[in-house]
Amino acid sequence: MNETTTHYDLVVVGAGIVGLATAWTARQRGLRVAVVERNAKAIGASVRNFGFITVTGQRRGEHWQRAKDTAAIWRDVAPQAGIEVVHEGLLMLAQRPEAVAVLEALMATEMGEGCNLINAKTAARDWPWLQSGIALLHSPHECRVESRDAIPRLSHWLEHSLGVDFFWNTPVLGIDLPHITTSRGRLRAERCVVCPGNDLNALYPDVLAQAGIRQCTLQMMRVSPSQVLKLPSAVMSDLSLIRYEGYADLPEAQPLKARLQVEQADHLAQGIHLIVVQSADGSLVVGDSHVYGDAESPFASAQTEDLIMDEFHQVLNLPKAKVTERWVGSYASAQDVVFKAQPSAGVAVGVVTGGTGASTSFALARELLDLALGA
Numbered sequence: 001m002n003e004t005t006t007h008y009d010l011v012v013v014g015a016g017i018v019g020l021a022t023a024w025t026a027r028q029r030g031l032r033v034a035v036v037e038r039n040a041k042a043i044g045a046s047v048r049n050f051g052f053i054t055v056t057g058q059r060r061g062e063h064w065q066r067a068k069d070t071a072a073i074w075r076d077v078a079p080q081a082g083i084e085v086v087h088e089g090l091l092m093l094a095q096r097p098e099a100v101a102v103l104e105a106l107m108a109t110e111m112g113e114g115c116n117l118i119n120a121k122t123a124a125r126d127w128p129w130l131q132s133g134i135a136l137l138h139s140p141h142e143c144r145v146e147s148r149d150a151i152p153r154l155s156h157w158l159e160h161s162l163g164v165d166f167f168w169n170t171p172v173l174g175i176d177l178p179h180i181t182t183s184r185g186r187l188r189a190e191r192c193v194v195c196p197g198n199d200l201n202a203l204y205p206d207v208l209a210q211a212g213i214r215q216c217t218l219q220m221m222r223v224s225p226s227q228v229l230k231l232p233s234a235v236m237s238d239l240s241l242i243r244y245e246g247y248a249d250l251p252e253a254q255p256l257k258a259r260l261q262v263e264q265a266d267h268l269a270q271g272i273h274l275i276v277v278q279s280a281d282g283s284l285v286v287g288d289s290h291v292y293g294d295a296e297s298p299f300a301s302a303q304t305e306d307l308i309m310d311e312f313h314q315v316l317n318l319p320k321a322k323v324t325e326r327w328v329g330s331y332a333s334a335q336d337v338v339f340k341a342q343p344s345a346g347v348a349v350g351v352v353t354g355g356t357g358a359s360t361s362f363a364l365a366r367e368l369l370d371l372a373l374g375a
């Protein structure tokens with residue numbers, strides 16, 4: 001690169017989902033855009049996640065609205081970028097009366113719009129692979145993409161169909177507009193949006209320190225169900241109702257929290273709740289746990305995996321399911337669900353700090369672009 005002759009309207013740092021969503025939004029507004037990524041391809045949280053674009057359960061208010069908007073954009077963008085939407089919706093199995101009370105409370109809010117509470121008999125008839133429960137919430141808002149395939153397809157489409165320039169293997173070392181200094185030379189741009197994910201040390205460390213971020217490490221696995229099975233939707237369980245703030249912040253969640261603290265203390269100590277989604281080949285992506293620290297933990301615990309699989313078997317009647325792949329991922333976590341800053345004129349920094357970047361990236365991208373443009 002050395003010094004590019006192109007003067008970009010916008011340079012985006014980071015080719016995770018937040019960076020790609022920002023590049024897409026900027027192209028929608030007719031800007032000339034480049035994305036600069038330190039690695040040869042995206043290998044961070046954006047390809048390690050469930051690809052589960054979740055609306056119901058997101059923090060009530062602004063963040064829930066971000067998720068609604070983002071899901072709508074995914075449904076629009078995915079077919080254009082050649083990304084398969086693997087399944088739609090969410091099935092939340094309630095196995096305790098306290099969990100049913102949370103779902104009923106959710107249904108009475110604006111967050112219950114479009115959702116259905118299904119009784120146990122109907123659930124058993126329609127979804128025989130679910131263990132028995134008392135009630136089942138169906139939310140139609142969610143969709144799922146296979147992230148490890150979707151993220152490369154999205155960047156390929158942005159480059160080859162929408163004319164975004166990509167600079168891979170290129171860490172950005174400093175930003176002093178109109179100059180963006182990288183390990184390979186300089187780019188020129190009017191504006192810059194920094195989407196560093198959980199890399200808090202390379203650019204604006206003092207600004208990012210204000211967010212109070214810790215690193216959250218999650219264990220994930222792929223499970224083969226050993227029988228032909230089509231999950232129509234993602235599946236979650238009682239533990240999710242005290243983790244996802246859209247449910248957990250409702251007063252009705254308190255009795256469920258108290259009960260689960262007694263019955264599933266080991267799961268809660270590892271931050272475990274259950275998400276099960278399905279891939280096109282029929283395998284299931286299952287997780288997850290949440291352990292917090294000052295750095296990503298590279299190690300996966302067998303005990304944590306056993307606890308996740310224990311919850312899996314409580315919820316799904318798939319006794320012969322086998323783990324075929326394991327990985328860890330991490331994201332930047334803080335009290336607030338999103339961190340945005342404008343460290344200097346024309347520059348915006350954005351980090352999803354609530355573990356929901358697949359679900360909220362496109363809406364956040366609009367906010368980051370407005371910040372950089374001073375709109």
Ligand SMILES: Cc1cc2nc3c(=O)[nH]c(=O)nc-3n(C[C@H](O)[C@H](O)[C@H](O)COP(=O)(O)OP(=O)(O)OC[C@H]3O[C@@H](n4cnc5c(N)ncnc54)[C@H](O)[C@@H]3O)c2cc1C
Nearest residue numbers: 014016017018038044046049050172197329356357358359
């Ligand atoms: C295991 C796991 C499961 C999850 N499940 C879900 C889910 O189902 N649904 C959901 O909504 N969210 C989920 N999340 C959260 C979601 O994946 C993240 O919020 C999201 O991927 C963050 O995207 P990002 O682009 O900010 O970060 P990243 O994907 O980490 O991308 C940041 C990129 O910036 C690059 N970068 C950083 N600094 C520089 C620099 N100086 N120069 C050049 N490049 C740089 C990095 O190399 C990286 O590629 C999950 C996360 C994990 C870890």
